[in-house]
Amino acid sequence: MQRSIAVARPKLPDADALLPYLRAIDQRRIYSNWGPLNAELERLLGDRLGASVVTCSSATDGITCALRAVLEDRPAEKRFGLCLMPSWTFVATPHAALAAGLTPCFLDVEEGSWMLTPELVRRELLAGLKSNLPVAAVVVVAPFGLQLAPEPWDAFTAETGIPVVIDSAAAFDGLSVARTPSVVSLHATKTVGAGEGGFVATRDADLAKRIKRVANLGFLGTRLAEVPATNAKLSEYHAAVALCSLKGWPERRAEFQSVAHRLRAAVEPSGAVFQPGFGEDWVSATCVLRLPDGLGAGDAAMGLGLRGISTRAWWGFGCHTSPAFAHLPRRNHAAQNRLPATEVLAHSTIGIPFYCDLSDAEIAQIGTAFAEIAAATPAPATETYASPAGAFPVLVSAA
Numbered sequence: 001m002q003r004s005i006a007v008a009r010p011k012l013p014d015a016d017a018l019l020p021y022l023r024a025i026d027q028r029r030i031y032s033n034w035g036p037l038n039a040e041l042e043r044l045l046g047d048r049l050g051a052s053v054v055t056c057s058s059a060t061d062g063i064t065c066a067l068r069a070v071l072e073d074r075p076a077e078k079r080f081g082l083c084l085m086p087s088w089t090f091v092a093t094p095h096a097a098l099a100a101g102l103t104p105c106f107l108d109v110e111e112g113s114w115m116l117t118p119e120l121v122r123r124e125l126l127a128g129l130k131s132n133l134p135v136a137a138v139v140v141v142a143p144f145g146l147q148l149a150p151e152p153w154d155a156f157t158a159e160t161g162i163p164v165v166i167d168s169a170a171a172f173d174g175l176s177v178a179r180t181p182s183v184v185s186l187h188a189t190k191t192v193g194a195g196e197g198g199f200v201a202t203r204d205a206d207l208a209k210r211i212k213r214v215a216n217l218g219f220l221g222t223r224l225a226e227v228p229a230t231n232a233k234l235s236e237y238h239a240a241v242a243l244c245s246l247k248g249w250p251e252r253r254a255e256f257q258s259v260a261h262r263l264r265a266a267v268e269p270s271g272a273v274f275q276p277g278f279g280e281d282w283v284s285a286t287c288v289l290r291l292p293d294g295l296g297a298g299d300a301a302m303g304l305g306l307r308g309i310s311t312r313a314w315w316g317f318g319c320h321t322s323p324a325f326a327h328l329p330r331r332n333h334a335a336q337n338r339l340p341a342t343e344v345l346a347h348s349t350i351g352i353p354f355y356c357d358l359s360d361a362e363i364a365q366i367g368t369a370f371a372e373i374a375a376a377t378p379a380p381a382t383e384t385y386a387s388p389a390g391a392f393p394v395l396v397s398a399a
């Protein structure tokens with residue numbers, strides 16, 4: 001009988017694994033304010049990354065704190081304005097920029113890598129952004145866990161003076177850190193989970209201190225609020241879960257990798273294309289792939305759904321189509337107000353089931369479904385799809 005397959009089934013440490021940590025909390029009576037469990041978590045992550053690490057209540061809050069802290073380097077009049085970012089991201093990214101007092105300005109991504117590149121952002125700056133607001137900062141996003149080299153962004157900041165924050169929410173595995181702060185999520189749906197939580201990593205120890213100050217109501221060693229700030233601390237309970245997850249990470253990573261290999265072998269013959277290195281160089285807790293030529297995301301979701309397979313458009317039609325952000329500026333250097341690569345990605349990619357214990361039977365069911373749907377797909381054609389921002393004709397093709 002065909003089973004119903006969920007798109008995600010997070011697995012955090014069980015009660016037995018957590019008990020020693022909880023007993024330690026009971027004994028110490030330290031529940032938050034970067035207590036000993038947070039200190040241990042920051043040290044372990046810092047050693048692993050060769051960087052300074054600040055734990056925080058979520059990646060969303062981490063991005064806000066990192067933005068506020070990097071803006072402290074700028075003259076007062078340049079601390080406000082546009083925050084350039086891709087529309088092809090989770091809604092947390094623009095929410096975080098708004099919370100930092102900035103105005104998100106959505107750019108189109110590079111279609112091949114699904115992300116912003118320094119060249120692309122430089123081109124946009126040269127072309128002029130047609131806004132009265134200056135560019136205050138950039139947030140770049142590592143899509144669905146794909147690794148992103150941070151050094152070119154250090155160079156971008158050195159050259160332009162514009163600070164950058166890297167939203168690496170899903171990119172715990174193989175994260176590479178430079179001066180530009182990278183923010184990772186410890187949400188339950190990520191590879192190393194705390195339930196809710198996150199951390200910011202940077203090779204600049206002074207910047208890390210300032211990020212901590214912003215996450216700690218502006219306090220740094222005294223009870224004076226030195227800068228505008230928020231409370232984004234991670235509780236000791238969440239740190240306990242994160243420490244347990246981190247301890248089990250080598251085994252969990254091997255499980256994700258094994259599932260990824262088997263899933264690729266089952267699905268790739270249909271013509272679907274996985275992100276480069278997925279399951280080989282890096283793993284993530286979600287799997288988003290590019291559909292076979294000619295197969296649109298809506299048809300694929302319906303075909304898979306009819307075969308008991310849940311899917312998710314994790315980033316919808318791009319943030320610029322969310323009602324909360326539709327009024328915000330957006331820019332593509334070639335076509336003002338259109339984000340063609342984002343539109344193509346929204347229509348040609350799909351999140352499919354992926355979790356650490358996806359079974360062989362479930363993988364076979366997914367592989368068969370892809371084969372059947374791809375076989376029934378006509379040659380690539382131009383289609384129109386509706387989104388909250390309007391109707392766009394798009395070529396339903398990976399070419």
Ligand SMILES: Cc1ncc(COP(=O)(O)O)c(C=O)c1O
Nearest residue numbers: 058059060090092169185186187
């Ligand atoms: C790209 C991106 N940024 C930010 C976040 C927010 O992470 P958190 O839930 O830890 O706030 C997510 C969550 O999935 C994400 O995918």
